[in-house]
Amino acid sequence: MERTKVLLVGVGGFGAGYVRELLEGAAGQRAQVVGVVDPYAKQSPAYPLLERAGTPIHETVEAFYAQGEAELAVIATPIQFHEHQACFCLRAGSHVLLEKPMAATVEQAKAILAARDASGRKLAVGFQWCYDRTMLRLKADVAAGLYGAPLDLKAMALWPRDRAYYRRGLGWAGKRLDASGAPIYDNVVSNATAHYLFNMLWLPGADFWGQGLENLRALCYRANEIETFDTVVMEGRNEAGARLWYAASHAAGRDYNQNPVFEYRFEEACLRFGALGETGERLTAWKGDRLVKDYGPSSLNDLTKLGVVLDHVAGRGPLPCPGEAALKHVEAMEALRLACPEAPFFPPERVEEADGFKRVEGLGAKLVELYRQEAFPESL
Numbered sequence: 066m067e068r069t070k071v072l073l074v075g076v077g078g079f080g081a082g083y084v085r086e087l088l089e090g091a092a093g094q095r096a097q098v099v100g101v102v103d104p105y106a107k108q109s110p111a112y113p114l115l116e117r118a119g120t121p122i123h124e125t126v127e128a129f130y131a132q133g134e135a136e137l138a139v140i141a142t143p144i145q146f147h148e149h150q151a152c153f154c155l156r157a158g159s160h161v162l163l164e165k166p167m168a169a170t171v172e173q174a175k176a177i178l179a180a181r182d183a184s185g186r187k188l189a190v191g192f193q194w195c196y197d198r199t200m201l202r203l204k205a206d207v208a209a210g211l212y213g214a215p216l217d218l219k220a221m222a223l224w225p226r227d228r229a230y231y232r233r234g235l236g237w238a239g240k241r242l243d244a245s246g247a248p249i250y251d252n253v254v255s256n257a258t259a260h261y262l263f264n265m266l267w268l269p270g271a272d273f274w275g276q277g278l279e280n281l282r283a284l285c286y287r288a289n290e291i292e293t294f295d296t297v298v299m300e301g302r303n304e305a306g307a308r309l310w311y312a313a314s315h316a317a318g319r320d321y322n323q324n325p326v327f328e329y330r331f332e333e334a335c336l337r338f339g340a341l342g343e344t345g346e347r348l349t350a351w352k353g354d355r356l357v358k359d360y361g362p363s364s365l366n367d368l369t370k371l372g373v374v375l376d377h378v379a380g381r382g383p384l385p386c387p388g389e390a391a392l393k394h395v396e397a398m399e400a401l402r403l404a405c406p407e408a409p410f411f412p413p414e415r416v417e418e419a420d421g422f423k424r425v426e427g428l429g430a431k432l433v434e435l436y437r438q439e440a441f442p443e444s445l
């Protein structure tokens with residue numbers, strides 16, 4: 066079988082996983098890395114693999130396409146580069162798998178969609194939960210109307226992140242703009258916990274395009290020395306009128322390291338992922354206290370998406386995370402910026418720091434209680 070030619074754009078951080086999957090994992094049987102674009106590739110933990118494979122490394126997408134071609138470009142770079150790189154790769158004739166968030170602004174995301182349409186190539190976005198087989202089984206049941214209409218959806222993720230997280234790479238985390246003025250707007254729900262807000266937008270619809278968030282209100286705060294925010298409680302309605310409630314924080318403390326948890330109440334059942342205080346990762350459907358369907362464990366964090374996208378560009382199988390769905394997350398982020406133009410710092414007397422982690426006194430307990438009650442507070 067002819068292997069698909071893949072260009073990897075951004076190979077440190079999350080991109081290192083793609084290098085391993087393609088050079089050491091099963092994906093290497095079906096795809097061949099024909100080049101890398103990353104000006105700092107040597108700093109990647111996966112660099113020894115690239116060196117051993119003799120993969121050509123370039124500093125820009127322009128330099129790669131001046132001498133080579135790729136059927137698929139996988140882009141895992143900081144957010145400020147997504148629009149330019151995705152548009153360039155599409156126009157150069159590659160399909161694109163673009164890491165989430167799709168872009169920093171709605172205007173950029175729409176420019177990527179326009180480049181896709183003009184090129185006739187495919188665009189997939191890397192919200193990996195959409196590609197997970199267990200999640201797709203649940204999505205199919207929801208789309209078939211098995212659970213009726215969605216009524217109330219809530220989700221929460223409390224992941225401690227330390228100073229090193231905010232300082233990694235080019236130092237783009239938690240920034241609004243980069244030094245050249247390019248928008249980034251990186252925050253707790255545009256980036257690290259984006260998957261769990263996105264899932265609420267994507268799961269209820271009948272197709273893979275998802276439903277946008279409307280009537281948003283939000284509280285945003287920061288404990289870390291960042292320009293955006295590391296803590297959010299937000300609620301709104303989706304296009305079908307269901308209520309969405311979401312909370313996330315990087316500053317609730319390491320004793321509140323709550324993996325994502327959700328409860329989506331539909332007319333006929335309540336869909337659950339995990340439970341408060343647990344790390345269980347099963348997707349289940351309940352009627353009252355009765356378990357009506359156990360979908361099984363659902364992986365939050367693997368690279369199944371790469372195989373699904375390789376299949377799709379080869380004309381086999383659907384594309385569960387198209388740009389139209391990811392645009393709805395970018396639109397929600399833009400609405401969030403309007404709702405929270407300037408996030409206040411938590412009062413310094415509530416913030417303590419240990420081993421580089423900022424922790425806000427009482428925040429974890431408060432968020433857990435709010436999640437239980439699905440309540441929107443006056444303040445955090």
Ligand SMILES: NC(=O)c1ccc[n+]([C@@H]2O[C@H](COP(=O)([O-])OP(=O)(O)OC[C@H]3O[C@@H](n4cnc5c(N)ncnc54)[C@H](O)[C@@H]3O)[C@@H](O)[C@H]2O)c1
Pocket residue numbers: 074075076077078079080102103104105106109124125141142143144146164165166191192193233234235256257
């Ligand atoms: N799907 C997921 O679960 C997941 C997880 C983590 C990160 N991500 C996404 O991946 C992207 C990168 O995040 P990260 O945490 O790996 O960032 P990072 O800063 O740790 O790594 C970014 C990589 O891009 C490279 N890079 C910087 N400028 C570049 C340029 N102009 N051209 C090419 N490469 C360049 C850097 O050298 C580095 O190797 C973001 O969009 C992020 O949201 C997705």
